[in-house]
Amino acid sequence: MTSNTICKFAWSGVTSTMVNTFRPCCRFPFDENNQYPTTDQVILYGKQAFNNNFLTDLRKDMLEGNKRRECEKCYIEEQSGIVSMRQKGNQSFISTTDTLEFDKLEFLEINIDNLCNLECRMCNSRFSTKLTVRDQLLNDHGLDEFLPSKVNYKTIEVMAALDLSDLKMIKLLGGEPLISPNLTQFLDRIPFPQNVDLLIITNATVIPSSKIIEQFKKFKSVRFDFSIDGIFEYNNYQRVGSDFDNCHSNANKLAEIFPNDHTVHSVYSSLNIFGLEKSTVWFLENSPFKNSIDVVSNNILSPFISPKWYADAILESISPSNPNKDYIHHLFENFHNYQESKWHKFLKFVSVTDNWYNTNIETINPMLKKELDKFKVNVS
Numbered sequence: 001m002t003s004n005t006i007c008k009f010a011w012s013g014v015t016s017t018m019v020n021t022f023r024p025c026c027r028f029p030f031d032e033n034n035q036y037p038t039t040d041q042v043i044l045y046g047k048q049a050f051n052n053n054f055l056t057d058l059r060k061d062m063l064e065g066n067k068r069r070e071c072e073k074c075y076i077e078e079q080s081g082i083v084s085m086r087q088k089g090n091q092s093f094i095s096t097t098d099t100l101e102f103d104k105l106e107f108l109e110i111n112i113d114n115l116c117n118l119e120c121r122m123c124n125s126r127f128s129t130k131l132t133v134r135d136q137l138l139n140d141h142g143l144d145e146f147l148p149s150k151v152n153y154k155t156i157e158v159m160a161a162l163d164l165s166d167l168k169m170i171k172l173l174g175g176e177p178l179i180s181p182n183l184t185q186f187l188d189r190i191p192f193p194q195n196v197d198l199l200i201i202t203n204a205t206v207i208p209s210s211k212i213i214e215q216f217k218k219f220k221s222v223r224f225d226f227s228i229d230g231i232f233e234y235n236n237y238q239r240v241g242s243d244f245d246n247c248h249s250n251a252n253k254l255a256e257i258f259p260n261d262h263t264v265h266s267v268y269s270s271l272n273i274f275g276l277e278k279s280t281v282w283f284l285e286n287s288p289f290k291n292s293i294d295v296v297s298n299n300i301l302s303p304f305i306s307p308k309w310y311a312d313a314i315l316e317s318i319s320p321s322n323p324n325k326d327y328i329h330h331l332f333e334n335f336h337n338y339q340e341s342k343w344h345k346f347l348k349f350v351s352v353t354d355n356w357y358n359t360n361i362e363t364i365n366p367m368l369k370k371e372l373d374k375f376k377v378n379v380s
């Protein structure tokens with residue numbers, strides 16, 4: 001086994017996208033070449049849909065020791081001394097990797113639907129019903145990457161087409177899964193919940209009903225990833241509609257009901273990334289939860305498209321003792337690539353959304369406010 005490229009997610013993992021396709025894990029990018037199996041193919045062919053050309057080639061590359069661009073984040077984590085998602089999967093799954101065929105479905109990551117109660121700035125209407133109007137507004141301002149979308153969810157049909165008896169782990173996302181009317185039906189479909197570790201990605205704005213809590217208790221374990229993007233105003237600015245104190249308090253309540261190794265997962269964009277340093281320290285000193293981080297990489301809010309002076313300021317803001325320092329430095333070394341037109345679109349995005357939500361980026365990022373003022377003068 002070529003231990004540094006093989007990843008059992010490719011033999012046993014299925015992860016939904018919001019355009020009705022499936023990929024091996026959440027790190028695989030948007031399917032620009034229509035290579036991923038579609039929801040309709042999975043409903044028609046079951047697990048055979050995961051033996052298509054793209055996924056067979058991926059497994060072949062992994063077996064031959066060829067590093068894939070899509071897997072870069074795992075390699076960077078490993079290079080930074082962080083146990084990668086690849087390594088975690090290889091430790092957890094029992095599927096064999098001897099052939100090019102998909103083996104057993106052990107890991108399912110699925111969006112139940114896109115019903116959500118928040119309007120996070122880095123998100124879009126594919127994931128949150130609440131963002132349809134904002135996306136239309138952005139689109140009207142020429143930010144056409146925010147085209148309002150409607151996704152036809154077939155999650156329950158997909159579950160019926162697959163053999164779920166080998167499942168070991170489900171990662172459940174939304175929208176906000178804890179407010180979904182489909183949640184009860186979804187949980188009832190799992191044949192052996194006692195064998196399944198259930199990971200729920202939640203924005204921590206609600207505590208579920210007692211009926212849902214009883215359903216959760218049938219699972220082998222329940223773990224939450226609380227999506228909270230930094231402390232106080234850094235979170236509240238980016239995750240429009242959420243309140244840091246309330247979310248952290250809900251997280252504590254859920255952790256009392258389901259004692260486990262829960263995580264606060266923080267996503268940093270060009271908006272809130274100057275809060276990373278303070279937030280890391282706060283979570284270390286004040287929170288019972290681990291704090292994992294990610295950096296937006298797939299849209300104009302990504303700091304990887306920012307000018308060099310901005311990227312340098314970000315790197316300087318992170319202290320040598322910050323446990324995320326090496327990871328952030330490696331990410332910028334590998335992905336930073338200034339794209340002027342996208343950066344200008346981003347500045348426009350900040351201006352339009354600040355008007356729309358009656359907020360001011362200066363409250364969390366004075367440097368960006370100055371840049372925005374210069375941009376507005378130049379444009380006018």
Ligand code: SF4
Nearest residue numbers: 007025027071074086
């Ligand atoms: S190596 Fe990482 S990115 Fe690639 S399939 Fe595995 S978990 Fe996903």
Ligand code: SF4
Nearest residue numbers: 116118120123128203
């Ligand atoms: S909570 Fe999740 S789905 Fe809802 S708007 Fe925020 S990022 Fe999007």
